[in-house]
Amino acid sequence: DSGVTQTPKHLITATGQRVTLRCSPRSGDLSVYWYQQSLDQGLQFLIQYYNGEERAKGNILERFSAQQFPDLHSELNLSSLELGDSALYFCASSVDSLNTGELFFGEGSRLTVL
Amino acid sequence: EDQVTQSPEALRLQEGESSSLNCSYTVSGLRGLFWYRQDPGKGPEFLFTLYSAGEEKEKERLKATLTKKESFLHITAPKPEDSATYLCAVREYGNKLVFGAGTILRVKS
Numbered sequence: 001d002s003g004v005t006q007t008p009k010h011l012i013t014a015t016g017q018r019v020t021l022r023c024s025p026r027s028g029d030l031s032v033y034w035y036q037q038s039l040d041q042g043l044q045f046l047i048q049y050y051n052g053e054e055r056a057k058g059n060i061l062e063r064f065s066a067q068q069f070p071d072l073h074s075e076l077n078l079s080s081l082e083l084g085d086s087a088l089y090f091c092a093s094s095v096d097s098l099n100t101g102e103l104f105f106g107e108g109s110r111l112t113v114l
Numbered sequence: 115e116d117q118v119t120q121s122p123e124a125l126r127l128q129e130g131e132s133s134s135l136n137c138s139y140t141v142s143g144l145r146g147l148f149w150y151r152q153d154p155g156k157g158p159e160f161l162f163t164l165y166s167a168g169e170e171k172e173k174e175r176l177k178a179t180l181t182k183k184e185s186f187l188h189i190t191a192p193k194p195e196d197s198a199t200y201l202c203a204v205r206e207y208g209n210k211l212v213f214g215a216g217t218i219l220r221v222k223s
Contacts, residue, residue: 001158004157016140035213042213042214042216043201043203045210045211045213090158101146101148101203101205101211102160102163103145103158103211105157105159105214106157107155107157108155108156108157
């Protein structure tokens, strides 16, 4: 158990819909990272937050947005969903913002868009 | 574009048959190379960090090494429980972690 909690574990929705994925980091970790993993793309970095502020941005679509709240949990919002958005979405956390590489990953939220 | 390439894509070993996985990278300003293990349906689990050429790290049957252009993950006398996908990642300027596609390892008893 990494200590990172993600909900929901599975989500099935239709094209055009909007969903929210939730992540609670390990106790004491200030940084939260979101990754997308699909069969053809591998693990892709989306965005990082540190103590409530956006710190780094990767290949995140404009239809996607995220935020980190004062209690340090984070939410990833996916809107106008397309079939190609079906993937595993991982949240990870670390102590600092320097991205030392030692990230603790949750078990992921599997999104299926029909 | 910065790239991380892992080979082979898949590897089947008999229990006790040692082998190596490769991770080659082309990034500007490498600030660390990392190995992770991922079991099916789970999130990646951190294994090693390597920062400079010549550095080595060991953990049980795994040893990671780093050169200026690539890293190897050596698996000595593997057991079935070592079966997993092994991911390599590099950290570049801007603090972004770039992951490779991974090597799927299957160890048969």
